[in-house]
Amino acid sequence: MSLRVLVACKRVVDFAVKPRVNATQTAVDTKTVKHSMNPFDEIAVEEAVKLKEAKQAASIVAVSCGPAKCQEVLRTALAMGADSAVHVECEDDGNGLLQPLAVAKLLQKTAEKEKADLIILGKQAIDDDASQTGQMLAGLLKWPQATFASKVEILESGKKVQVTREIDGGMETVSAPLPAVITADLRLNEPRYATLPNIMKAKKKPLSKLTPADLGVDIKPRIETLKVAEPPVRQGGRIVESVDELVTLLKKDGVV
């Protein structure tokens, strides 16, 4: 099968880091904290690699849009099994400078350039929590979309894809002709760890660089961030000694 798969990977503040709002209330501090690949994008890469291992995909291109350090997540994708990588270099501060619509346009042009048949993205980035890019990309390409995927099957020798999607209250199954866009949900798979030999090999895999200008895309933000504030803090921490005391307090609060 000759499917060319494109996977989009975002570099985000690591999921285990507790984000802090800066003193001037203009942004979340992203300068000195650990970053890694967005967890949903790891799932997207893993799915692409599995399709290749099952001989249902011929090649995998990983793409990331953002500052120079995005090359680190691209190297991770290459170590997991992607064949080549494209870095679209542009500014991103993790606070809404580079927005989903702009990324969707950059990915659209990259997908056209790379002649992708299937694009897999994460369902959302854990920094902006937007959950938009895959859907926007599908709209721009006028391709079918299958979002929040928990199972992906390639059917009819690569002409069709069948996807189980997580919806409110359960799951649904849809099928769509390729080319198509899929966004990965948590349950799609368990991403592999890159092994040391594969990390070494990944350093030799091709990584090309592009700019928004090369792709003819205007990435100017449409949405302005006026302020970033800490959420209200809850006054928790009261430990009660017994179930009786708990029931009394809940009755007093009028919730039971």
Added chain:
Amino acid sequence: SSLVVVEHKDGQIAPSTLNALSAAAKLGGTVHALVAGSTSDAVADQVAKLAPISKVLVASDAAYDHGVAENNASLIAAAQKAGNYSHIVAAHSAFGKNVLPRAAALLDVAQVSDVTGVESADTFTRPFYAGNAIATVKSNDAVKLLTVRPTAFPPASTQDAAAAKEAAPDAEKTGTTQWIKEEVVKSDRPDLGNARVVVSGGRALKSGDNFKILYNLADKLGGTVGASRAAVDAGYVDNSLQIGQTGKVVAPELYIAVGISGAIQHVAGMKESKVIVAINKDGEAPIFQLADYGLVGDLFKIVPELTEKIKA
């Protein structure tokens, strides 16, 4: 003027659409509703009775069933072009998240996701970084597409006079996606998003069978059951019960977290609850820092005792 995209299933309006209507009311101007699908006529009659809707656009066509994104997004874009709306609003539900960004791309405008506050017609608040920061954002696009967090807005009330119905504009049905089947978890309990009480279990429940003690407590309280990611991943309960950054966001009157440590990602989905109770054997668990009342001990003893004593 605003257009609210109505989500419905089996002839019933999704409760989250009622919350989206209240958000739309805050934008100022008239509010229209868009109802699409093969049962849209019947649903439109219910929708017409909701405040503050002044007109219901009806697209009666099976092409819009099951929320297929391609057809629904092109219908929204066509409705926008015909009605020249300043805002298009949907709930930040699986349906809204799937369809609205695609419509935004067709209209070449940005979208503000998971809006929790409307400051003015162009300025909104929304959480990001799993709710660890709240951004105030201003949209500079001519048309503003918003998905709104249902728990942040009250449900719309009914109005005296039913709004007028009108056929929605024709839209190109580009959809090639075929809906095959669904497996929806049937339950007599209230929907997770609207339940007054949520009893939630984590990995410490140790098995799906043990969730029975949570269901007993939830039933006693007229509530329902949720879960942490760990409990879902372990296969104890269905994925659709997951509460957190990547699952459902709930804000019940009472949230009882049982055997849940309180990871950032879980807290993102429940910290707006009015009263939070934590039951955990680890006194150092982060959940105790945000719980109004914490009880340290064995959940297998505490939960049945609590169920018993609430009954009395």
